[in-house]
Amino acid sequence: MKIVPVFLCFLLFLTFFLSSLSEHCNPQDKKVLLQIKKALNNPYLLASWDPKTDCCDWYCLECDLNTHRVIALTMFSDDRLTGQIPAEVGDLPYLETLIFRHLPNLNGTIQPSIVNLKNLKMLRLSWTNLSGSVPDFLSQLKNLTDLDLSFNNLSGSIPSSLSSLPNLDALHLDRNRLSGSIPESFGMFHGKVPDLFLSHNKLSGTIPASLGNMDFNTIDLSRNMLEGDASMLFGSNKTTWEIDLSRNMFQFNLSKVEFPKSLARLDLNHNKIMGSIPAGLTGVDLQFLNVSYNRLCGRIPVGGRLQSFDYSTYFHNRCLCGAPLEACK
Template sequence: MAPPLLSFLFFTLLLFFSAHSELCNPQDKKVLLQIKKELNNPYVLTSWKPDTDCCDWYVVQCDRVSHRIISLTLFADSLSFQIPAAVGDLPHLETLDFHKLPNLTGPIHPAIAKLKNLKFLRIDWTNLSGPVPDFLSELKNLTYLNLAFNNLSGSIPPSLALLPNLGALFLDRNKLTGSIPHSFGMFSSVPDLYLYLSHNQLSGTIPSSFANMDFSVIDLSRNKLVGDASVVFGANKTTQIVDLSRNLFQFDLSKVVFPKSLTSLDLNHNKITGSIPVEMTALNLQFLNVSYNRLCGQIPVGGKLQSFDNSSYFHNRCLCGAPLASCKS
């Protein structure tokens, strides 16, 4: 049995090292406690206690080497708040995620512009209002930006195209107005950008600069866009999914050159004329909808074109052939 003195020293040292084994950076911990205070000490942040290691706290993550806070995620909660200004005081943050928070209100806080290491920014399914701020273009490390399903209004800042590493941009399901910036055809980021601008009130034409862009996915549906949309296509592109439905586009479909990579095409509810080009039989289409347009002529036979039912083709001016009624001889 150990002498009493040795036992005392052992437990003293154990308490000493336990008290000094916290990994979390003290300044980061101070900021997180300030965020908790600004959020009125919600139940979801119960684990955020001053006497515990903040690297073990719920909804945050520390870097394994530096032990700085690199991720803050709040999701699916009835928490009522505006974005805390203290969020901008976590300089090593790489992920900021506010997802499905219906009682998150107010604008996108300018403090976010201080997060120069941010790679992933998602603030979606909330009640945020105000504009898409121009200062987001200062976050040069962003690879993913999702501001969908909010109440954002105003025009889209052209400066977002200056983000050099952006791979996905979601601005859909808002109340955005104005035209699509010409600069969106000059993204310097990865070539297979995902662009979602659907369910807004955008107007005008698709910028001619889109001829230079090779989007992997482009969704411009449910806006008020007009003119020739064929600029999004091209023989040398690798685009897979295109949704231009429920706009006011007007162009000749028979003159469009489709990329061989195309797997999904939705053009329904526009003013598109011409006929379906026979080249579409060579596409490996998994989805097609050209209904409610002004197309004429026989649907080419072959490929996947007959695998879709009549709802993919109906309500056109004089389109005929399977799966629609036979063409008159």
């Protein structure tokens, strides 16, 4: 009669033993993850983070198939998650991707312990309530390919050291409260030339002439308080796809500008740009163009795609004429 209970105990032990063997998650990583969950007040987003289960099966993260170390931590789209980025994120040494996105109640500053993540390739802290400055220590993360700090409440100046990131494909600092000037060093990126997004900030002053040395694929400086000459961003020898300088105070002669043949999107609206639209723009296969609200004069050149845009592309200039505006007198 006692054989059955003993046999059941043996089965329970065997089940527990086999389940422990099947767990792939690194014990130290699991410990850190549970600390992160606790620091965030056990949000519903992390409900699957059960200490009795394999952490490599939990939502919001990814383990390497060979080493079983946590390589990605991704939290997004939860307005119930509150608090600050836990310091423990810096204790996941194999992390390559760290994303906190669309979390409107995530506050505080960018966590300094992130500097420990030497393998990090993608850092996206966007659409949150993060404040404070863009930290200089981010320049120590030499493996970063994507740095996205957009749609936050970050303030202060842009650290010039970000140009030392050798593998950066894209730098998003747009939609913040950043002030000061664009660093001179952004005309001397040490590796790749990243797509540069600085729009919707409070940046002021002139563009460093050194930016003319860069062949940006995309550069968006719109909705700031920048002034002076921006013509160095153009050039017939460049391969730029998009330039957005709209809603600033730029002032230069458009007549003398030579455009990349690759240019698909050009937005110059609401500036103080003068001169005329150069005939060279007819040779560019533009998908989007807006030069409205400037000080341009003269006839709109005929050819290319310039007549495919409606009057709103050109209106509110000093004396532009010709299709799609009124005929020149």
